[in-house]
Amino acid sequence: MVDGEGRANLYENGEPRGFDFSYRCGERLMFSPGYETYPARWKKQGQSLEILEPQFGKPGATESCELKVEMKDTAYFRHNGGLDEEPATKFKEWMDKHQYDPEHDKNEPVAMAPAPAGAGSQGAATAATGASAPKQSAPQ
Secondary structure, rough: OOEEEEEEEEEEEEEEEEEEEEEEEEOOOOOOOOOEEEEEEEEEEOEEEEOOOOOOOOOEEEEEEEEEEEEOOOOEEEEOOOEEEEEEEHHHHHHHOOOEEEEHHHOOOOOOOOOOOOOOOOOOOEEOOEEEEEEOOOOO
16 A cells, blocks of 8 residues: 555536645556546545546556545646646636646647746646646546
């Protein structure tokens, strides 16, 4: 078992929302270098999310991991090599402008220019402390 923590964004019903999390799972959550997300669903609304992680070396195989979460009113984004926060509404504007919507398989932003503040997220969602961002599928 591996214990860990991190920060991420949850994409649910078209809206981004940051969260901090801790976990104890069979494998370490992998840091997401780009805009990758994990499918997720609520186990207990606002308190714990279950994500599906791909199993390394086993195409199509996944393993579930439960995250204990503390939801925020902000969203996380990468900026100058660090992780920053901004109002979720501002991050949503960036998502709309760049047609980024991981809930609907729009997993890469389009028309990326040099990143202004607020442009780069996916926070475990593209996260810090080693995880990747969950997206909500059918109430993930």
